Amino acid sequence: MKILKNILSQFHTFLLWALASVLLWGWIYTLVNDAPREKKVTVFINAVAIDDHALAVRLEEHLPDGIRKIKVHDFEYQMIGSDVKGDIYVVRASQLEQMLREKPEAVLPITVPEGCIGYDYGGSCYGLRIFDAASQTGAGAGKYIWYAYLDEPQKEDYYLCFGTETVHVLGADGAVDNAAWEVAMELLSLEK
Numbered sequence: 001m002k003i004l005k006n007i008l009s010q011f012h013t014f015l016l017w018a019l020a021s022v023l024l025w026g027w028i029y030t031l032v033n034d035a036p037r038e039k040k041v042t043v044f045i046n047a048v049a050i051d052d053h054a055l056a057v058r059l060e061e062h063l064p065d066g067i068r069k070i071k072v073h074d075f076e077y078q079m080i081g082s083d084v085k086g087d088i089y090v091v092r093a094s095q096l097e098q099m100l101r102e103k104p105e106a107v108l109p110i111t112v113p114e115g116c117i118g119y120d121y122g123g124s125c126y127g128l129r130i131f132d133a134a135s136q137t138g139a140g141a142g143k144y145i146w147y148a149y150l151d152e153p154q155k156e157d158y159y160l161c162f163g164t165e166t167v168h169v170l171g172a173d174g175a176v177d178n179a180a181w182e183v184a185m186e187l188l189s190l191e192k
Helices: 002-009 011-033 052-062 093-102 179-189
Strands: 040-045 069-074 088-092 118-121 124-132 158-162
Touching: 040 052, 040 179, 052 069, 052 179, 088 093, 088 179, 093 118, 093 124, 093 158, 124 179, 158 179
Parallel strands: 040 069, 040 088
Antiparallel strands: 088 158, 118 124, 124 158
16 A cells, blocks of 8 residues: 555656656657748648648649658648748648738739739739639649548639748748749649
């Protein structure tokens, strides 16, 4: 009985050490697995279904020069203007319009490549249309398994745009390369 009492009296110490160990190993895992912002492209997608890990792995098969990692996350509007810095956003037309009305400094104006349709707002273009609601057709990965725009007919177009805090689009403040454009074009050309 004395042994059991002694073990129970030390349980809180064991619990604290276990918690500290988990936090330390989590920090080490993140440190080893993550890449600095200059070596990573972050993609946020607002879609009905998204397999973020599978999409990131697939995009990492063709990494742009100097990039070590691609991170893919679900998009939530609250992220715009927060500490979360995205390079590429895939959002509905209504969300892009809301972003441009409420936080115009968060979306980078772009030059639309030939053959693409842009989202014009205030005389500038801020996104590339990648899903057309009228024809229910999308481009690239959205047509297949990595993310899906719809489980029922979608009523809005989707656009791909770039965050102003990106360091991977030439012309943005502090840009180090044009890797976000390369990842965006890869994203739009993905097939099964």
